Amino acid sequence: MIRPRVAVIAAAGFGGRMMPVTKSISKEMLPVGNRPIVDYAVENAVKAGVEKIIFITREDDDQLRSFYSKPKQALVDGLASIGKTNIIPDIEYLHTLAEFVFVDQPHDGRYGTGLLPVIAQQALESEELFWLLAGDNAAFRPDGRELELLLQTLNEHDMHSAIACTEVPLQNVGRYGVIEYQDSNDHKIFNRIVEKPAPDQAPSNLINISSYLFHADIIDICKTIEITDNEYLLTDAFEEYSKRHPMLTWPITGSFIDVGNPKAFAEANQLVINTIRG
Known part of the structure; x- marks a missing residue:
């Protein structure tokens, strides 16, 4: 039975489509409800058994460090002084959720998701599996149990690698990386990703949402990736990786939320707020 104890979370982007607000607020810290978007990923990881979270960050960004650290006593005292003691537990527990490690993305002229496992390698130490x-x-x-449910399914089928996805209307697949898979009894096995296909050429309407469970082999495979359109793309490692480690294709059971553009940001907030009200 597998139970990965480490998650790597990508948090080094500039949030270009959300400028100018992301000039001073990290994209990962944009609020959805009363929590930053990244905290939903953290919650999913922790409820799946993760004990250590490695953030890949920009060296000039201390917002994540501040959020997942013990609150300053002045803040706690200030809340108490105005009768808001009920809020204090909501901020005091954050730094206890996991061991948080922050790794700066190097400024070496290279860019892309394919570098993430390599950048995290030292912090991963000897972990065999990681999110x-x-x-x-x-x-x-x-x-907050999405990854926990995914993990249960992996264990049921004696697998240890996965790619999460969500459905979109077929007419919208041209915006995304679309997953081709094969059915295997009651689950789906990843074949490949087709980037931004025309609807009549799409292998499915399941799109990649950049949530994975990997064996540590992905690190060495990523070191062999060649640059594509000025980026090192993680998906370029998938052909070789999936030959070694079959990947479960997991259509999420919840709702996909993201803050990549103003429309998605507004929709994410509406969905979460409606859930809270309900």
């Missing part, structure tokens, strides 16, 4: 998650989107369930 790799995006910091600016998440699978939202009110109970």
Whole structure:
């Protein structure tokens, strides 16, 4: 039975489509409800048994460090002084959720998701399996159990690698990386990703949401990736990786939320707020 104890969360982007607000607020810290978007990814990871979270960050960004650290006593005292003691537990527990490690993305002229496992390698130490998650989107369930359910399915089928996905209308697949899979009894096995296909050429309507469970082999495979359009793309490692480690294709059971553009940001907030009201 597998139970990965480490998650790597990508949090080094500039949030270009959300400028100018992301000039001073990290994209991963944009609020959805009363929590930053990244906290939904953290919650999913922790409820799946993760004990250590490695953030890949920009060296000039201390917002994540501040959020997942012990609150300053002045803040706690200030809340108490105005009768808001009920709020204090909501901020005091954050730094206890996991061991948080922050790794700066190097400024060496290279860019892309294919570098993430390599950058995290030292912090991963000898971990055989790890989650790799995006910091600016998440699978939202009110109970935060999306990755826990994914893990249960992996264990049922004696697998240890996965790619999460969500359905979109077929007419919208041209915006995304679309997953081709094969059915295997009651689950789906990853074949490949087709980037931005025309609807009549799409292998499915399941799109990649950049949430994965990997064996550590992905690190060495990523070191062999060649640059594509000025980026090192993680998906370029999938052909070789999936030959070694079959990947479960997991359509999420919750709702996909992200803050990548103003429309998605507004929709994510509306969905979460409606859930809270309900």
